[in-house]
Amino acid sequence: MQKSIITLGIILSFSFLSQAQESKETVLEESYLLNPFQSVINWKGSYLFKFAEHNGTVEFKKGKLFSKDGAITGGTFIIDMTTITNEEHRLHKSNGPVEHLKNSDFFDVTLYPEASLDLTKVTYYSNTNEHRFEGDLTIKDITKSIMIKAMVHDIAKT
Numbered sequence: 001m002q003k004s005i006i007t008l009g010i011i012l013s014f015s016f017l018s019q020a021q022e023s024k025e026t027v028l029e030e031s032y033l034l035n036p037f038q039s040v041i042n043w044k045g046s047y048l049f050k051f052a053e054h055n056g057t058v059e060f061k062k063g064k065l066f067s068k069d070g071a072i073t074g075g076t077f078i079i080d081m082t083t084i085t086n087e088e089h090r091l092h093k094s095n096g097p098v099e100h101l102k103n104s105d106f107f108d109v110t111l112y113p114e115a116s117l118d119l120t121k122v123t124y125y126s127n128t129n130e131h132r133f134e135g136d137l138t139i140k141d142i143t144k145s146i147m148i149k150a151m152v153h154d155i156a157k158t
Contacts (some may be wrong), residue, residue, distance in 0.1 A: 004064060010094075013066070017156060026117040027068055027069055027070055028067050028068070028070070029066070029067070030066070030067050030068075030116050031053065031064050031065065031066050031067070032061060032064065032065045032066075032067070033062075033063070033064055034060055034063030034065065034077065036059060036061060036062060036063070036140060036145070039059075039060050039063070040057045040058075040059055040060070041057060041058045041059070041060065041158050042055065042056075043056055043058060048083065050139065052099055054086050054087075054088065055086070055087050055088075056084060056085040056086040056098075057082065057083075057084075057087070058079055058080070058083055058084045058085070059079070059080050059083040060077055060079055060080065061078040061079065061080040061114060062077070062078050062080065063075060063076065063077035063078065063117075063158065064076055065075075069137050071122075072124070072131060073122055074119045074120060074121075074122060074135075075117075075118075075119040075133075076116070076117070076118050076119070076137075077116065077117040077118075078114050078115075078116055079114060079115040079116065079117065080101075080110045080113065080114065081112060081113055081114060081115050082102070082109045084098060084101055084102060084107065084109070085098060086101070088096045090122055091110070104133045107140065108140060111140075112139070112140045112141070113142045115137065115138060115139040115140075116136075116138045117135060117137050117138075117146075118135050118136045118138075119134070120134055120135045120136065121133075121134040121135070122134075124125050125138045126135075128151070129151060130149060130150065130151050131146040131149070131150045131151070132147060132148075132149055133147070133149075134146070134147050135148075135150075
């Protein structure tokens, strides 16, 4: 009887130990919805020999950022290509290249009103609080691998 109680005590001890180890190893995975009204993509385009350039914005339609134990691990975003703007022409109240960017020569927003960005790899540099995002950008049903550097303000690893 005493041997059975000791054996039961040992089994219970191992059970609590394994549960404690499991809780220590529990990974906290979260996702965060993008607020499209507080988020924007800044773009810059230049000619082959950089004798001139244009820049502007395009808005997100929706998105989600993924994290694991507080570190960004990836994300998926939909971009509203119909919102593309050109900053210098907006300031001068003209359309400039915007209509050209929206037509079939470039983004053809009538046929392809959305683009997508899927972040597949994230590297975090703690010494500068910068992230290197690698992923796939799809515009007009054409997908290309890209790399984006970003800095998250004030909060490390998020």
